């Protein structure tokens with residue numbers, strides 16, 4: 001991404017382009033939900049309901065952030081990133097949250113050595129992703145928002161609401177330059193050991209629930225993502241989804257579509273390694289031990305489910 | 313505010329979409345969802361945008377199920393909210409063809425027709441007008457909504473444009489004609505309810521949840537005066553239910569008068585009324601069977617009630633009948649002052665048992681002497697024949713104690729006492745300085761513990777299964793969860809686990825006992841229990857809770873007498889994924905040198921713990937001042953504590 005003449009005199013802006021320009025890729029923005037759905041499927045290999053995309057777009061138009069909520073592996077992160085990218089016409093920034101994330105890590109901080117030399121000025125200031133996003137007018141995906149602290153969440157809300165970032169140390173205010181600067185947040189409400197989102201937060205976001213897809217949709221997801229050479233017969237794929245369905249009911253670790261996809265791909269590879277052109281039950285069982293055994297005390301549950309569906 | 317944006321005249325569908333979103337928001341507010349104005353603005357924007365980008369004409373959006381999807385994305389915040397949103401959306405999209413404004417005006421105009429007036433007319437002779445029921449209702453509605461107004465020249469109907477203005481502004485606040493009328497009726501009720509009372513039967517279709525029970529009763533009274541019998545009955549019934557659920561009334565006697573005239577005083581109402589005002593028991597004893605009421609009262613209330621009943625009846629027969637039926641025991645008669653020899657003897661017997669209990673818990677030989685003396689007097693005195701069995705029993709217990717059979721005496725007394733008292737006694741005895749008493753009390757608690765562990769779902773039952781035989785398990789459950797205000801809850805699966813940190817030092821110990829019992833009942837939601845004074849005891853709960861161990865640790869006496877809140881919090885959070893931490897303590901750290909409790913709590917918060925502190929009003933406020941990310945609530949009784957804890961655990 002290249003700097004345009006409009007603001008090449010600003011040191012900080014220039015710095016942002018230097019640091020992030022090479023990783024941010026531009027493309028033609030797409031903001032029509034129907035077309036977005038098509039591109040998501042064809043380019044990003046993501047199957048997304050048009051209603052979801054429309055609601056995201058509607059929220060963006062109303063200046064509201066969107067919260068994707070749902071169990072792991074249902075595509076929240078990937079879909080969020082892709083939608084932001086299409087909307088802004090350039091790659092989105094991702095902020096993976098953790099409790100010790102603070103504004104210095106996302107907005108910017110001073111390089112200690114440079115600060116010694118130049119003092120606390122723009123020369124020694126290192127812009128971080130959020131500041132870069134507002135300057136580049138790119139979208140921001142805040143992943144696993146519930147892992148962040150409440151202060152962090154409040155700071156984000158303030159930036160989203162006012163569409164500007166204040167850096168008091170530099171005595172500067174950065175305002176959003178266009179409509180590309182949008183937010184999607186992800187969260188998994190069932191994940192224990194995470195904070196709950198405050199009421200104030202929930203009042204401001206548009207929440208979209210993600211859930212495990214129905215079997216035929218899940219099959220489609222696996223198909224679209226399947227890239228091994230060996231053929232995966234429809235019948236076996238159906239049975240895999242049956243197994244996954246059982247585990248979602250019975251076990252504490254609930255495999256998401258992401259696991260189903262991985263399971264299929266590994267089984268495909270195993271079949272290839274055997275020199276076979278077709279995936280067979282034994283490949284699936286072997287791959288299941290790699291993908292689905294997540295907890296030692298639940299291996300039995302997985303074995304049971306495999307036995308029930310595949311027999312033997 | 314938003315209507316101008318949608319310009320409902322030019323684009324009727326868009327206007328209607330906006331109306332529906334507003335109406336849904338208002339409905340949700342009434343259902344208890346907090347929806348701010350800016351959220352409402354957002355919702356309208358998002359819905360309008362959605363219909364645009366989705367390429368759906370707003371009317372088609374209204375007809376599809378997608379509006380629910382959109383609005384729950386904006387309005388729902390907690391599990392369960394979605395259903396509320398879906399319901400409200402359905403209500404305002406499917407059932408109603410008209411816009412709220414059209415509907416509003418249609419109601420107004422039909423009422424005007426009933427009164428045979430039009431916009432701008434004067435209203436003459438109100439008295440005659442309201443003599444007819446249909447006309448009275450129509451008049452009341454128009455009056456409540458402000459369509460009929462008092463002016464200098466008497467009452468008048470407003471002009472049509474004024475009426476539309478009123479309708480619009482009411483709809484903005486309340487969403488629909490019904491909701492507006494209800495809100496206005498409630499406002500009127502708060503000011504005495506003269507107009508609202510004219511609505512008669514129509515009031516029964518309103519929810520009136522926000523109206524306090526006193527206004528409800530007043531309304532029922534004035535309906536009764538107007539001869540609206542069925543409406544009065546219906547509202548009084550609601551009031552009675554609410555009283556039975558513990559809502560307080562300003563004047564119990566007045567409430568009783570009304571409810572009694574409508575034959576609405578049942579046992580639940582009676583119990584609730586007595587809890588609020590024990591002296592009313594005398595009047596109630598003519599309406600309900602006191603034998604069924606008294607066992608449901610807490611022991612201190614019960615003593616008062618029995619004393620009152622005896623006093624008012626001037627003769628002992630009634631109380632003696634209750635005694636014979638087993639509804640009360642001799643030991644409820646402690647406060648009775650009567651010439652009647654039997655009752656006097658009974659009161660004395662109660663006193664004797666009290667001495668015995670104290671002898672057990674306080675290890676003071678004087679009490680045993682006093683018990684022995686009282687029993688001896690009883691044996692000689694009048695009324696001994698009627699109470700022969702009790703006196704013999706008292707004699708046996710005294711003899712046991714004199715022999716030093718503490719265990720036997722404790723068992724005998726616990727079985728005889730009211731559950732609440734029995735537990736208090738055991739608890740006090742388990743702290744006795746006499747080692748034998750302590751050991752016996754703890755053994756008995758162990759029995760309680762093992763019964764509690766084996767206990768199944770548990771239902772609301774009487775404690776006194778057979779006469780005089782106390783089921784300790786039931787008693788405990790009743791004491792802490794069932795009796796009146798306690799309800800046992802079924803825990804949901806897949807809930808986040810809670811770590812409980814209980815201060816058992818000094819004055820906190822009785823509370824710790826209540827907490828341990830609550831924890832036992834919700835063991836599946838608790839992953840760790842930490843009990844502490846100067847020492848810290850940690851129990852990880854896997855599947856089941858070892859109550860015996862907890863009680864052992866709870867009753868173990870600390871000789872240092874210090875409290876180490878900080879270390880307790882540190883231990884509680886060690887090697888445990890961050891989740892909910894419930895700390896019950898007065899936060900008075902009395903261990904010198906260690907970490908400061910505030911720092912320990914702050915660290916837990918930084919690690920991602922959600923910390924809830926439940927504290928008595930004596931807490932050390934400096935610890936919590938300005939503490940971020942921590943919720944503190946105060947309790948001033950065991951009951952309040954159990955309630956808060958239940959909310960956090962279930």
Ligand SMILES: Nc1ncnc2c1ncn2[C@@H]1O[C@H](COP(=O)(O)OP(=O)(O)OP(=O)(O)O)[C@@H](O)[C@H]1O
Nearest residue numbers: 045046047072073074075076077078221257258261
């Ligand atoms: N609708 C979908 N279309 C295509 N792939 C999907 C879809 N849903 C899930 N997947 C699969 O899941 C993966 C995406 O998982 P992603 O990490 O985005 O999920 P997540 O919901 O963010 O999970 P987590 O809560 O673990 O972060 C994709 O790589 C793909 O294999």
Ligand SMILES: [Mg+2]
Nearest residue numbers: 076077143186
């Ligand atoms: Mg993710």
